[in-house]
Amino acid sequence: METTTKSSAINYGLYLGGILALATILVYAIKLELFTSVILGVVLFVITITLGIISLIKSKKIQNGFISFKEAFTSYFITVLIGIVISSLISFVIFNFVDPEAAVQLKELALDSQVEMLRNFNQPEETIALMVEASEKQGNLFSIGNVFTSLIGYIIFYSIIGLIIALILKKTQKQ
Secondary structure, eight states: OOOOHHHHHHHHHHHHHHHHHHHHHHHHHHOGGGGGOHHHHHHHHHHHHHHHHHHHHHHHHHTTTOBOHHHHHHHHHHHHHHHHHHHHHHHHHIIIIIOHHHHHHHHHHHHHHHHHHHHHTTOOHHHHHHHHHHHHHHOOTTSHHHHHHHHHHHHHHHHHHHHHHHHHHOBOOOO
8 A cells, every 4th residue: 555645644643642652641640840841841842843844854755855845845744734733632631631730730741840940040930920920810820721722832833833843854856
């Protein structure tokens, strides 16, 4: 059976979703504080971009080494979209149905981390107090609205990166 670029991108998206879901579950099971780790965020960012690029390269290979900008971006986008949607769904389920108390604890950990970071950057206490107040009004970090808003933000962020990558890796046949 011949593999199409879209089916390949979907497969890589499922791989990415599995990796991100496994990471979320492991961090939840091992230590909630890891969710606030910059290093973990960077590692997951690199994994996401890498699988998007691998998907794009595989699509290019399927098309005998040639891929348009649109096809390159589509391959990358499908992979990343599926991966982050799966990851978001897993987080939503864990922190709303499996263990809602962990969501409250994670919100406190994230707030503590932000306060510490602001203090390290010598921000005035008034600024920190405003940030704390805004965070307390935010409610559940994993409500459907907040998860959807985060998802849209991730899609935009990774799409910008994907546009740049597709521009770099595109290769069209000379007419």
